[in-house]
Amino acid sequence: MLKRTHTCGQPCAEHAGQTITLCGWVNTYRDQGKGLVFLDLRDREGLCQVVFDLEDVPADVVSAARGLRREDCIAVRGTLRKRAGDANPRLATGAVEVLATEIEVFNKAQDLPILPDEHEAGKINEETRLKYRYIDLRRPRMQQILRTRYKVTKLTRDYFGANGFTEIETPLLIKSTPEGARDFIVPARLHPGQWYALPQSPQLFKQILMVAGCERYLQICRCLRDEDPRADRQAEFTQIDLEMSFVDREDVMQVMGEFARAVWKEILGYDIGTIERMTWQDAMERFGIDRPDLRFGLEIRDISDVVRASDFQVFQGALAKKRAGRDGVVKCIRVPGGAEKLTRKMTDGYTEFVKQFKTGGVAVTKVGANGFDTGVAKHLEPFRAELTKRLSLEVGDTLLIVADHWDTATKALGELRLKVGRDLGLIDDTKWKFLWVVDFPMFDWDDEGKRWVAMHHPFTSPNPDQFHLLESDPGRCVSAGYDLVVNGSEIAGGSIRIHRMDVQEKVFKLIGLTQAEAELKFGFLLNALRHGAPPHGGIAFGLDRLVMHLVGTDNIRDVIAFPKTQSGADLMIDAPGPIDEQQITDCGMKMTLIEKK
């Protein structure tokens, strides 16, 4: 077997005259006739031209080369020389070529379903690319992504290792918990009728490691949640999971912010500057979302008080609404110069757009020289002076207004803001805007279940000054949670945890877990909290999303070597699939499928 001496990206003029061996795949072949064949040989480091010339080498070598086709896997041995013909400025190795004297074909590529061509990749059905993932991954872009991902995990271990963190593994076969996402479940053969659950995160284990005196824990771990995927979300994903003892939230944000800084510096050479901080309340009011994209303006403004006197039914109806302790609102976005930039077709589209967020539509008006113009102008006219002052209106602005329940209007405008920002090209994609979102509510009111649900998870501690609200006013109780957001995307989230059993019991009670249920499901945690638990807190970074940002893709499947489709299928190995009857019997079970209606 020919052994490689150089990679395909290496050869340059200084190697001229050397005998070298390259291994790789045939990227292109250019057969010039019986006596002359060119190949571009590709490996993960690059491309190098190989030439077979009858004037220099035996006929059998040249004829073997003529039989090569795209993606054949081969080795060639020969002399590196400056090119006899013109250099190719498009190749890093374009000044040189290998004059081949020997060739070894490791494996021919038969009946290729797809080609790993960068210029084709965007066009080929992702379905096909996923089925033949091993070919698609040959693309330089995919190789670059896989290696960037490795750089990040290596950097993670180096950074946290240097900061006193210990990497510790936690189990995959654990038990189902009542809160949170749907669990993936595994039958327990030795306990017929009993089930393991795969972890949604190592949350409880990392807390218990703190009780166990580990002080600083790190794990790059797989998490599994049986919920529907999205463009930036898979059922199976990877977290950089961390926990620290004897810290408050400032300590955690400090260490983790520095980690983010190190990552952007190391991978992109970018200085992220100081990380801003914003309360959840502020984020929701001003940006309509708990992960604001600060790369552009178009902030949301509340004009409920201004238009309260309006007799416009839409406003009145909204203001009269009430849900989860919040009054209905009238909120708006001022689009500077919108009168010119936003067409009627676009604003009509916005009404359709917000309907998916369960609100009726967008009320539109423009600021003219002599008053509001078009749309809901007449309903706003009485409040023109006040609105002009409040919103700093200028002639030519457009107002986009949504009136509804607080949460509905907030979400609709938050999404609309992003859409308008994109439509008008206001987003500078060379910028990185980091911020910490803090002071999340502890609980959300579940209107259907008529109970409080933990906003983050039920082990999140209230902020130190908020403990008394647990009993008096849970809805106003603010947690010691924090999310790290970049460009409108949550890349990490965590909190200071509860380290006292009495507080943990209170929270369980608030979210409707009885003492008995809590003991059954989380008894091990409550026990641990009885036996000398240190104050502790942590965070988890979404590794997949982190890498997505660093390589500039909006498709999570691009950053996972073997990803799943929207229906949770792996098209390459064709999973999920049936199992032998015996495997089911071994688990002490029998299968009956419930007919779909």
Next chain:
RNA sequence: GGGGCGGUAGCUCAAUUGGUUAGAGUACCGGCUUGUCACGCCGGUGGUUGCGGGUUCGAUUCCCGUCCGCCUCGCCA
């Protein structure tokens, strides 16, 4: 579970209002070609139009169902 878009040759796409033998580029096969570089020229193979049903003299085209993929709402402590 809901909404939207898509599925025609290995791949990327076309096919008029429902009308002849479903075409093109590329890949692949054969031939030619000694300085190409997404080489070029000539020829060729290749089709269950996702699948099932219906309407019709006739369906890639219209209708119903279904499967798969993507985006999205719900969901994702």
